[in-house]
Amino acid sequence: MEDSQKENTASKVYRAEEQHYSALANRRQDTAYDQYLNSFIKLEDKRYLPNANAINQLVPLRAAVGTVVMTPTQFRGVHFSPLGTCFNFSELGVSNDPLIMALVAREQPNATKAISTILFVSTRDSRGFNVSGYIDFEQSLRRFRIAGSKSHPWADIFAGRRRLEPNEQDLSFITWSNGRLFSNDSDNYKVVPDALKGLCFSHKGDGSMLSIEKYITEEHPLCKFIESPKHGSTVVYDHHVRRKT
Structure with missing residues (x-):
C-alpha cells in the first residue's frame, strides 16, 4: 500500500514537470514566431494599423512578391525539430x-x-x-x-x-x-x-x-x-x- 502511494506521488511529480517544461517550450516557440513576423513589419504598418494583432494578421498579405510567410505550424517544423x-x-x-x-x-x-x-x-x-x-x-x-x-x-x-x-x-x-x-x-x-x-x-x-x-x-x-x-x-x-x- 505504501509503495503504491509512493509510485502515485512520483508519477504526479513527473507529470507536473512534463507540463511545466512543455509550457516553457510552447512559450519559447510563440515568442520566436512573433519575432519572425516582426521581421516583415514596416514602419508605416505601425503608423496606420491599430494594434499588434491587426499587424500580424496582415503580414502574410503584405509580404513582398515571391516571399512566403510561414504559418506557426510550418515555422515550428523548420526551426524546432533538432531531432x-x-x-x-x-x-x-x-x-x-x-x-x-x-x-x-x-x-x-x-x-x-x-x-x-x-x-x-x-x-x-x-x-x-x-x-x-x-x-x-x-x-x-x-x-x-x-x-x-x-x-x-x-x-x-x-x-x-x-x-x-x-x-x-x-x-x-x-x-x-x-x-x-x-x-x-x-x-x-x-x-x-x-x-x-x-x-x-x-x-x-x-x-x-x-x-x-x-x-x-x-x-x-x-x-x-x-x-x-x-x-x-x-x-x-x-x-x-x-x-x-
Whole structure:
C-alpha cells in the first residue's frame, strides 16, 4: 500500500514537470514566431494599423512578391525539430522507471532548446566495471537519430530494453577500474576544468558557466538525484537557456 502511494506521488511529480517544461517550450516557440513576423513589419504598418494583432494578421498579405510567410505550424517544423523527425523517441514506448519518467518530461523541451539537460550517470557497464560520466542529453538524442548505433540507443533505453551507460564520446567519462578519463566538448557545452570549482561546463548558446559538481554537492534546486533499479545513480541537471539580448 505504501509503495503504491509512493509510485502515485512520483508519477504526479513527473507529470507536473512534463507540463511545466512543455509550457516553457510552447512559450519559447510563440515568442520566436512573433519575432519572425516582426521581421516583415514596416514602419508605416505601425503608423496606420491599430494594434499588434491587426499587424500580424496582415503580414502574410503584405509580404513582398515571391516571399512566403510561414504559418506557426510550418515555422515550428523548420526551426524546432533538432531531432529531424516528427516524433520523440519516448513516443515509441517507455518503461515505468523513475529515471525514464524524468527523461520523458525533458525530451521535448531539450529538443526545442527551452532547457539543456546534463545527466551525471554512475553505474556498471556491460562488463561489470564501475563507470561514470556526464552526458549532454539533447546532443545524445540527436546523435542517435543521425548515427544510430554509434550513440546511446535511446529508443531501447526509453522502452527498458537497454541500460543508460556513459561512454568515451560523452562530455566526461571515467572507468574507475583503471582510472582512464575522457572529456569532449559537445554541440551545447565546452568542458572547462577549474582547479577551485572542479569540472565546469560553459553553455555555448548563452555563455553561462555551470559548475556542475558544486551544484550537485550543494543540492542545487535545478539538480534532481534519481536512484533507478535498472540504471543506477543519476543526477539530472536542468539549465534554463537564456536568450541573448
